[in-house]
Amino acid sequence: MTPSRLNQGLILLCVFAVIGACLYGSTTLEASRVLRALVGGGDPADVIVVWQIRLPRAFAALIVGFTLGICGAALQGLLRNPLAEPGVLGVSASAALGATTAIYYNLVLVSPWILPLASIVGALGSTALLALAATRNAPVITLLLIGVGLSAFAGALMSLLLNLAPTPFSLADMINWSLGSVANRSFSDLILASPFLAVGIALLMLGRSGLVLLSLGEESALAAGLNVRGLRILIVAGTGLAVGAAVSLAGAIGFVGLIAPHLVRPLVGYDPGRTLLSSGLLAGLLLVLADMGIRALHTTVELNLGVVAALGGAPVFVWIILRRGRSLA
């Protein structure tokens, strides 16, 4: 299978998954009614269900997954390690902290743009810290520990917010931010996040060829003509923007950015550049399917999307560590 064939297949599956997500929901609608509503016809109530509830939710899952998949692949390329991922490295948690701060200190009342911006500041801060540590030749284990530290610190600050924030802040809110969800998202939420997502992803895509050369290690890559510092800035800025915007949309959803590149890599011949787009598509597909799974479960309190992602992703994370063993350090 060639990489472009792979991408075409994944795009097709994503389209099917989104349509599937529209067909399925708490109110039972026959497929014919949903499809008629999708093209704007039929019962106005159906149109509302499809266009304001199901479709934005499916798109949010798709876009957030796409973003996290690309960011995971880009961070793995930059740090040259398959364990890197926005969630594992604490980038998502820092972004969620930024978002909650903006909400519970009523900063979002100033302008709705504050929400994605605050979450981007959180993501950029932690990504820059990680990249700085990576420049000093910190071994990967150090980076992962920094990520653990960042996640714990962001969690602690969130608990602090819970006590201090002027706006009432419930445990349920905190869980929604730290475990992620795409329930009740609207197209206007998507539009608010989209410019940051677009710029962030564009920056990451520009870094693709550099990531290929970086396979050789930083010194060889520099000598072979790569502006290593420029690439680092590109990936840090791109990840900060994209993860920040994704988290402002759906909270911190971990591990999809880890699994998707891992699954896709052998299919693109281990080319770190080609991994980006394919793992974005796969991660988007996985989140749409996971979100459908959540809705199918009919639990009394709806499960968070991040819970499902972690249930699938955390074991894969441990498995990669066990398999790599000594080469981790």
Place this chain on the structure above:
Amino acid sequence: MPELIVDQLTCSLGGTTVVSGASCTLKAGMLTVLLGPNGAGKTSFVRASMGLIGKDNGSAKINDVDTSTLKPRERARLISYLPQQRSLAWPLTVRDVVTLGRFAHSAGPFFKLRDDEDPKDVAAVDNAIDACDLRALEQRRTDCLSGGELSRVHCARALAAQTPILIADEPTAALDPRHAFQIMDIIADYVRRGGAALIIMHDLALAARYATHLLWMRDGKLRAQGPVESSFTEQLCADVYGVQAQIDGASVVIKGSL
């Protein structure tokens, strides 16, 4: 052909001077071997000469331009460098890795492996693969190669860049004699075709067999240099490496440490 002219180069790492006042010239047709014990400053010397790390004093110029002012891409078109640390993060194929050597010649941010390749790039990669005898392994993953094969792959990557100057840091380290000779044959062939090479190594016998010129470095200073005929002496082996050597033409026997 461009020459690398290093003049009175001094550089330091973390406040300690590691190279002081070193000068040398690399010209086409010269295979220069840089000899010296561990910690002598050889790697810092080549890094600073290429402009990969900063220097405190002196100059290192190619075509009258200081290497430290070159953009990475410009530098990579003049010098290809094979560092000691030859890591590969992902198991790419042999041909992929060799193709990475063409990065500096290609379309930059749109550089891609495996398609839309310029015929010139394809030809350069093919030549390098043939020169390093890798044709049979072309599509093999690099995590399924032996140490000797892998070092040929890195060598081919450096050759594919088709630069006038090649600098390699211990390209024969950890190789058995046959594979070490293979690598040196590849480099000697590159020099015969008009390249200038600077090779760091510890194997005195291999150096005497292949070098046209020698540089002897100890404690950050170049103690001696010149054509191999005149600068390969028992005295220098004693002064620089602290070994008692017996030299007869290009053959050397190490009797023991002093």
